[in-house]
Amino acid sequence: MLGHQVKVEFIRVFTWRQCMVWAALVLVLPAIQFMLIKDHYLYYRQLDLFLRLNSNFVPLLFPIIMVLVYAISFPSEQKNHFIPYVRIRIPLTTYFFSKLIVNAILSFLLAFLIVFVPFVFSMYIEPYLGIVRLYPTDGNPIPYTTFEQLLALGTLPYGILYSLWVGLNGMMYATMGLLLVMILEKPFVGFSIPFVYYLLGNFITQVFGYDQFSPTYxxxxxxxxQQPLWTVFVPFIVLCFVVILLIFYLKERLHKHHD
Structure with a gap:
């Protein structure tokens, strides 16, 4: 029954309005960012353009962007009293968890594409267009960043693996937001908490001098x-732990409600 409900949710979510939101996140947002930065920075290599494309809007608003992928549509069902009607047809556990699965898949894919599309443009398309000028380093050291260790595997593997990493994190923040809305039944509060968690994590790590464990960095x-790759897993594990606790809490609450 869960698999069937997941299919139903996928069919329901592909509306023109939602597709326009996805297109804006994947194509329009990076295009705007590119227009804003293309003439205002020095680039020593094509990778610098990619890094700069992901240095403003997306890192600042990442949890909010992830909520816009799918979870933002759920409060309308709560507001319109659609959930009590659904409960007559299928168990609430099946209904809620089908939405969590669809939300996880879509947020992962969109977060992946938000990074991978600019990567492909920066590394493989822009060099043919010649819009951005590269400057010689003149002996200046290039500031290497975390994940550039993966360049030893090749440029494309680096882009894929890094985009997968962003996809995983996007999925977790989107899942946290949807879980909180399901639990609290207060959309504004539920969707705000992941963003506050994100900002608070950045603030605490900076105050105590552990920027390498910042959720953003x-x-x-x-x-x-550049930091050792193991450092990125510390906040990710904490985030996963929080999401798992919320899943268990929601499951227990639904069972009690059903009983």
């Missing part, structure tokens, strides 16, 4: 010197 490490 471990996903978008373009404003900090």
């Amino acid at each position: 471990t996903i978008f490490p373009f404003s900090i010197q």
Whole structure:
């Protein structure tokens, strides 16, 4: 039954309005960012353009962007009293978890594409267009960033693996937001908490001098010197732990409600 409901949710979500939101996140947002930065920075290599494209809007608003992928549509069902009607047809556990699965898949894919599309443009398309001028380093050291260790595998593997990492984090923040809305039944509060968690994590790590464990820098490490790859997993594990606790809490609450 869960698999069937997941299919139903996928069919329901592909509306023109939602597709326009996805297109804006994947194509329009990077295009605007490119127009803003293309003439205002020095680039020593094509990778610098990619790093700069992911250094403003996306890192700052990452949890909010992830909520816009799918979870933002759920409060309308709560507001319109659609959920009590659904409960007559299928168990609430099946209904809620089908939405969590669809949300996880879509947010992962969109977060992946938000990074991978600019990567492909920066590394493989822009060099043919010649819009951005590269400057010689003149002996100046290039500030390498975390994840550039993966360049030893090749440029494309680096782009894919890094985009997968952003996708995983995007999925977790989107899942946290949807879980909180399901639990609290207060959309504004539920969707705000992941963003507050994100900002608070950045603030605490900076105050105590552990910037390498900042939620932002471990996903978008373009404003900090290169760190060992293991450091990025510390906030990710904490985030996963929080999401798992919320899943268990929601499951227990639904079982009690059903009983």
